[in-house]
Amino acid sequence: MTIEEVFRDKSIKAKGKVAMIAEWLLQRELPLDELMGFAERQKAIDKATCIEAIEYATKKDPSISDDYLMAYVIKTLADDEPRVKWESAKVIGNIVQYYPEQIGAAIDALLLNIPGGGTVVRWAGAYALAEILKLATDHNKLLVPKVKELCEREEDNGVRNKYLAAFKKLKI
Numbered sequence: 001m002t003i004e005e006v007f008r009d010k011s012i013k014a015k016g017k018v019a020m021i022a023e024w025l026l027q028r029e030l031p032l033d034e035l036m037g038f039a040e041r042q043k044a045i046d047k048a049t050c051i052e053a054i055e056y057a058t059k060k061d062p063s064i065s066d067d068y069l070m071a072y073v074i075k076t077l078a079d080d081e082p083r084v085k086w087e088s089a090k091v092i093g094n095i096v097q098y099y100p101e102q103i104g105a106a107i108d109a110l111l112l113n114i115p116g117g118g119t120v121v122r123w124a125g126a127y128a129l130a131e132i133l134k135l136a137t138d139h140n141k142l143l144v145p146k147v148k149e150l151c152e153r154e155e156d157n158g159v160r161n162k163y164l165a166a167f168k169k170l171k172i
Contacts (some may be wrong), residue, residue, distance in 0.1 A: 003030070003038050007031055007046055010081035014049055021109045032064065036072050045082035051076065051087040058094040065095040077109040082121050085113055089124035093131040103132060104137050114150060122159045125149075129167035144172065 001009075006017050024030035032054070039050035051073070058065055073088040092106050106128070114125040129147055133140060151163040 003035065006044070007049075018053045018056055021054040022060075025053065025057040026061055032066060032069050036069065042077070043086060047076075047079075048081055048083035048087055048112065050087070051091065053082060055087050055094065057089045058091055062095045062098060065091075065098060067099060067102070069108070070095060070099040070152065074102065074105050074109045077113045082118055083154050085117065086121045086124035089128045090123070093124075093128035096128065096132055097135055100135075100137065103137060107132060107143055109137060111146060119156050119159065122154070122156065123162065126154075126159045127160035130162045133166040134169055137172060139171075153156070 001020075003021065006012060006020060012020070013139065019033065021030065025032065035054065037048055039047045042050065049064055053068065054073075058069075069091070073091045076084050076088040078151075079088070079160050093111070096103060096106055102128060110125050110132075114122050114129075117125065129143070129150075133143060133147060147163055147166075151160055151167075154160040154163070
């Protein structure tokens with residue numbers, strides 16, 4: 001079965017598509033660049049499903065990622081579709097430790113994405129920023145005050161707790 005066939009098959013629900021594609025990624029049966037190229041040609045809902053499969057796979061095995069994936073998910077944070085944004089942020093959180101040269105770009109894109117986003121977008125952004133904070137890089141000099149400000153303004157406890165957990169780990 002090809003990616004195209006998976007998306008044409010209406011008997012496969014979204015979660016089934018995610019699980020199937022993620023398994024292909026994990027088994028190295030589907031190259032990441034092929035999936036990303038496919039995702040770019042899809043409508044927002046299917047693009048989000050592709051990125052969710054990447055998120056699922058990188059959560060299990062971040063070593064399937066590469067520089068191109070990191071650049072791709074940073075770029076897709078600017079997408080109009082909220083689900084694309086939150087799945088992209090979660091991928092960043094899963095793999096950012098492997099791409100230190102792209103941390104600055106990820107931070108910039110995440111900070112643009114969080115204010116005004118819905119709760120799930122903010123939670124996913126908080127997850128990614130917390131993972132970046134935990135790396136304790138030089139970026140933290142500028143990031144800690146910005147995240148403290150986001151944390152103070154955040155009304156949702158789940159989102160706020162993502163930031164607080166990172167601060168606790170860093171003993172801030």
